[in-house]
Amino acid sequence: MTSNSETVHRVFEKLAVEVVQALEAYEPDERFQSTAWEHTGGGGGLSRLLLDGQCFEKAGVNFSHVRGTTLPTAAVETRPQLQGQPFEAIGVSVVAHPLNPYVPATHANIRFIGVPDHKGILPSFWFGGGFDLTPYYPFLEDCVHWHACAEAACRTYGKDLYPRLKEWCDRYFYLRHRQEQRGIGGIFFDDLVLEDFSTTLDFVTNVVHAFLEGYIPIVEKRRSHVWEKRQREFQLLRRGRYVEFNLLYDRGTLFGLQSLGRVDSIFMSLPPMTGWGNLDRYRDYVPERELGTFFLKARDWLDPALKDLYRKQETK
């Protein structure tokens, strides 16, 4: 273990605990249950899962630190000189599927890949991660708040960082077969190295904090919203599309399965209960229709004109 990866291990572990505590604050009775597991190649992880909570129907926080003897081909496309090198991967991933259809589902992830140089000099490393929001009954002000937090997390690291990572997120969370975004996005990055190691680690730490600053106030605001059978059924059908994305497109999921990873950890992201069916019967309801026609389109959520534009749409 290099000293970089020791540092990342410590920081990531702490961040995982912060997220667990922030989510548990909304659960009067339920607590995350932890399962420690070992990786065949070395290392292991800690999966924390909360099920059937009052607020969260399912929430998961995975920490993992695994070693591998050979960097997967997918990981060295832009770094052919690292082909065949041993590596370490440290990551935290978070998913939340709230029970209340008015509280958005969310996902966040940070990861570090370190390749200790075989000559002992200049270890190579990079980071990846991001967060995204999947509302089923969105509120415009929540979407703006979410992206404002994302922008704030990026701002001090360069003016172009947020637009670049936001666009990357939109491109990634896209269901080609439905020509629809999975949610309202956020930020996404892979292969990221800023000025140096500690700057980049600071940035991903900020990413997790921005995630909590973005998500928790939305939970707070919407968790007591009244919902009925109609909203629950719509949420379940919409969750089907979440599953479609994860099983058809998500590279992390597919890579995990192909490398015969721990299935329960890989599928932690899947909603606990999901439906499939035709959404046509919701087309006469404004919020359900506008989810598709307005919210699930890649757009500039920080555009000041948005609120006026949206108000106009509402009064139509």
Next chain:
Amino acid sequence: MTSNSETVHRVFEKLAVEVVQALEAYEPDERFQSTAWEHTGGGGGLSRLLLDGQCFEKAGVNFSHVRGTTLPTAAVETRPQLQGQPFEAIGVSVVAHPLNPYVPATHANIRFIGVPDHKGILPSFWFGGGFDLTPYYPFLEDCVHWHACAEAACRTYGKDLYPRLKEWCDRYFYLRHRQEQRGIGGIFFDDLVLEDFSTTLDFVTNVVHAFLEGYIPIVEKRRSHVWEKRQREFQLLRRGRYVEFNLLYDRGTLFGLQSLGRVDSIFMSLPPMTGWGNLDRYRDYVPERELGTFFLKARDWLDPALKDLYRKQETK
């Protein structure tokens, strides 16, 4: 339209109606709802869907007859001389997700691909199809009956046909990441041409009849079986694996999505309601455990020793 494809169209349409009637016989109130649709490249289809029935939580019967200008690469691997040819595809696919966890889910499909020779001589064609059963609370006698029907459908077309298509089915319906079969199999074939056109058409007609002879008596026997919350929850979690197979591995689904086909028809096969979660809590229940340890393994269901073997297991 060649005269072969006219014949197939007529026969397949009739078979679709037979299946619809056989399934509707178990529904005192609900009927299949039909939706006609057109294919961008020419032709179209008729999707029939029954939802929230007394017996079938979801059942679908799709008929389609579409034309294309260029055979997809995947289809010409074994027939390079047909590259770039226009083609016709005619198919019937059937899926049933019963409400009662003791009634197995099932899937059947027949398809015809015809390539009219551009010189007007000797049109090329082939058939594909099969059927498979996905029980959640299996009965050994049902599994044996199911495979006996499959064997009977193949018998007159060659002694090796059933073993070959049965093995093909086991190979196809396999979840690599879980190292588990999707169900107890049946038969599966692609690129099939027996002696000639009418022999092959006779065979696929037999396949649909064998499917009904296999499935209907099982529905009849198990549809009044008492079930409770435990069985329903187990069924929902198991359905998650059905979804995993269809979205991760099923070539028909993936091909349909990649070619931007009609999403509602492609996803007709997905269960109406599905769960994901850990099955560990069922490990002390014999039927749930034996589903995994005994039934979801590729095996010779017609082996006479099977019944004795199984009885021994039960009394352990």
